[in-house]
Amino acid sequence: MNINRRKFHKASGAVLLAYAVGGDLLLLSPAKPQEQKVPYQILTEEEAGLLELLSEAIVPDAQKSGISHYIDHQLAAPKADNMLILKYLGVPHPQVNFYRQALLAFKKSCPLFQKKNITDVTASELQDYVKLMIQQNPPDWHDAPPAPFFYFTLRSDAIDVTYGTMEGFSKLNIPYMAHIEPAGKGWA
């Protein structure tokens, strides 16, 4: 039995982050605060930059899909609303330090940062570094979760935000077919 592909859901407003602005609640897709440079609640600008850079190297399009605001929002969310993959992986809430320590270790252990500013490094330049961190802790990766574990986590996060949304399904040309759409439910 084959089922014909159904009409795709439109991507507009599919999965949203909730922001309180001037007493009003604004719902934005994760890409919007990224575009509009909305301030982070938990991450520093440098941490967000490192997060975007490494995520983009692992999952192309993660940056513009809003990876840094997605994670920032999740880290600020109450335990009951936590949707991070870390929930499954034995890292108890709050998980801020997991990311913070790993990003610091990334900054210290990536040799490119000795030659360039973080903002000048591109995702494509990180291929060898990512290959290494899949297998083992790179040299100078200290006081942080194991690099392969962080890779797995960040890869999952980046896939969530890039492909796990209605927009992401559209990108793959497959139907979303929600019973109850995530639209309006917010991300946190």
Add this chain to the structure above:
Amino acid sequence: MTSNKNSPPNITLKKCDVVIVGAGAAGSLLAAGLAQSGKTTVILEAGPERKLSDLVSSGLHSRKLKWFGSPVEESGDKPIGNNFNSGYGTGGSALHHFAVWPRLHEEDFQMKSLYNRGLDWPLTYHELRPYYDRIQKQLGISGDKMAEIWRPKGAKYPMDPVPTLAQGEVIARGFKKLGRKTAPLPMAINTDEYNGRDPCIWDGWCDAGCPTGALANPLVTTLPEALKNGALIRHNATVCQILTNDKGDKATGVIYIDADGQRIMQPAKLVILAAFAVQTPRLMLLSANDAHPNGLSNQNGLVGKYLMSHTAGLIYGLFDEETQCYLGAAGGQLLNQDHYDQKDKRAKGFGSFQWMIAQATKPNDLLGFAGSNTALFGDALTNFMKKAAHGFATMTACVEDLPVKENHVRLSENTDNHGLPLAHTHHNSHPDSKALWHASLEDGKSVFKAAGAAEIWTGPEGAMHIMGGTVMGKDAKRSVTDSYGKCHEIDNLFIAGSGLFPTSGGVNPTFTVHALSLRAADFIKENWSNLT
């Protein structure tokens, strides 16, 4: 706020007939049965209230349904994956379960007698069979009895089988080329309207909870029945202690902590623990008192022991044809149990496994196709995603986990935000179970090769389902409860759920949980005056 077990409760409620800890599959079913018989029944659920409108179709939102109560520590070479496998809130883990409902086989109940392995159950398949039959009629199962050539005796399914879609057809081709059969997967998912519940539309969001009522989760089956018959449910009610009389031979109620941190005593004539395989033994150990210094009903030291978790044998493939892998049910479309019976006649390992074939697979989450090959990143990942969206296929072996006493739940030295010791779980794979898992991967790869997969790969040793920890048995020296879940040392303290299983078999546990719970409900009703 910390909770000193010796401090008096802030509030003492009116005594009820039955208090049930946990609103999952077992607790909800027992509540329905006992409330219907006129027993005043209170369910205490540690997690929040869940409504059908909360079941958002999203791999991200589905994570909200999973465990976020007191952290569970895990160790061993194959940790049980508590947070993935456990639920939290109304419906428990049954709210997000995949509704694959095969029966255990006859030999699963007699492992010790037949093979001198593991443990015997205190009942036979034939004693449990009428309850399987009643449950499948009551809640509805779709399947094809005749096609399931491996199935033990039992009534025919009340609904037609689930459909075989493109992914199922592709993989079934491999089995057929090898001279093997497949059958529709028996599922507690409607293929037609059943008891007022709609049929499934095969959109593959089972893991996020089914809001349509097609999948038999407690929100649409037993819990409404319980509430209709007068049962009460209290959410955000974390039970921290089971109370007994001074002699220790009767449970007298429980103490729970509500959302405001108040300690509330709920006296009851009979107590049922249905808090799943980790929290139930934790609660029994937390409730140690003068009469039960090692934890309730734990003279033999077996509370928490024989913790089990099936191993998932994950086979993945890319095909050149359209598989529409995102359609169907999350549990799959087809079944094969060629490797189930004759547990001792294996080239490698010992035990049983079954194939659940053609799971509906979305792009993300632990079981999504992006996660099937975690070494891919960058442009290679992007290319894979494009191919997988249209040609991905998968099947999963549910591999038996031999019961080992050393695999256990114990109290940790660390505490939760109530000051109560956490559960620490320890689980190593038995070497024969691990060998059986390896054998399942070899078998699965041969099927995908025969099916014509362009690429074939396998997944890591993942934990699926949690069982044991409060095993049932005939001998009080070697088990925690009798065949009805009645604790050997306390007549009015019952345990319900998969924690009772002495062996895991190689099938999904939820159907058996329902059958055992129905049998226990009948027993409690028939023996009420003796028990209380």
